């Protein structure tokens with residue numbers, strides 16, 4: 363009897379245990395599903411949906427941008443161990459279309475010469491370096507070793523940038539006694555079949571040349587008395603472009619970042635247009651003329667892709683050293699801008715200017731458009747009240763009327779909005795993020811950023827990209843750009859087209875919601 367009862371108790375315990383097990387498995391599954399739904403991959407608060415950001419941890423400058431064997435490589439300043447600056451290494455991602463990215467393992471890590479600071483990468487297709495066994499060579503990265511001093515080092519890869527071998531004779535350019543001595547950008551100068559390196563050296567740029575990427579000869583310097591000097595110069599660039607699309611008339615652009623002292627405060631970029639003869643860069647314009655690249659606060663350390671066949675494309679880090687470590691994102695911190703295609707154009711009254719437009723590949727993520735044509739916009743009306751989304755692209759053309767200001771309010775919530783507008787009295791394009799959401803983490807974050815922009819035939823064109831935590835504005839087909847991070851509540855999805863103190867004529871307007879590049 364006793365044995366039978368014990369048996370029964372044992373049986374009940376087994377059934378109960380089984381039941382609890384199955385039940386707990388189910389709950390586990392349910393939690394996993396909910397996680398996927400509301401908290402899944404790249405779904406964290408403020409996570410950019412069509413901009414590049416690392417899965418986790420800190421990111422700053424784009425590095426080593428190179429197109430190779432059908433892939434755009436993007437390396438970037440990365441801290442593998444936390445989401446503040448430190449342990450600087452090169453993170454790595456690749457893309458076939460500049461829109462969708464695949465993460466790859468960390469490519470370069472600190473060594474006895476120091477951390478791996480910013481730099482570039484080239485395709486050494488003729489094996490000029492002799493680092494490869496034979497043609498067709500491979501990739502060479504040129505970067506700053508930042509230890510006790512800053513020096514330039516190289517590394518090479520025979521497996522399309524996945525793993526790297528550091529050159530045993532590093533550094534290839536030892537420090538000559540200059541404290542800030544970094545960010546090598548190497549280009550191929552076809553006319554003399556040589557490599558040219560630009561280096562940021564405190565308040566100027568130094569140019570070097572080499573036949574083999576290993577032995578470098580100092581050639582010239584540029585900039586001590588040119589352009590803006592409110593801070594240290596960093597991350598130089600040099601490239602040649604046709605003017606107004608004419609291949610027989612080209613100019614060279616030398617771009618350099620400055621921190622602090624940029625147009626909107628903190629860090630930003632400036633550029634010079636001129637001549638480069640393989641040895642010296644000569645600015646075509648007066649030395650005190652400053653040409654800003656972007657008029658927002660969050661477009662820094664731009665670099666162009668090497669080897670893109672006539673197309674010049676660059677990308678920037680969407681942040682500002684003023685508050686870079688304070689922006690409220692977790693577990694990652696740092697995002698890139700959209701890749702932008704560069705051209706040179708003569709603007710009446712301004713000379714030859716750098717024009718930036720978002721790469722056309724981005725059209726692939728447009729969802730079906732909402733369209734309007736020829737409509738008079740008056741104060742108080744909002745034709746966009748049906749659009750609720752936090753990832754949109756807006757393309758609009760206006761003919762100026764009596765309104766003193768018009769534009770778009772985006773990421774609108776009950777108590778917040780970001781204004782992208784045009785002030786017709788001051789001829790100013792602007793982004794006002796004063797009341798855009800969370801911004802109290804730094805006193806210089808809230809504010810309005812403006813750029814002079816003249817109407818063409820009394821018309822203004824706006825091209826705007828709005829993501830979960832950024833706005834990028836291209837005015838008059840890329841003549842002026844404003845790039846700003848914003849941190850609105852995810853529920854702030856409203857948009858408005860507004861006119862102030864009068865009317866404006868809307869010639870055309872297209873709004874597309876944009877797909878996420880991180881969810882298939």
Ligand code: FRU
Pocket residue numbers: 422423439450479480481506544545596597663
């Ligand atoms: C620019 C910069 C570079 C340097 C890197 C370090 O943002 O300061 O000059 O190489 O960041 O992470």
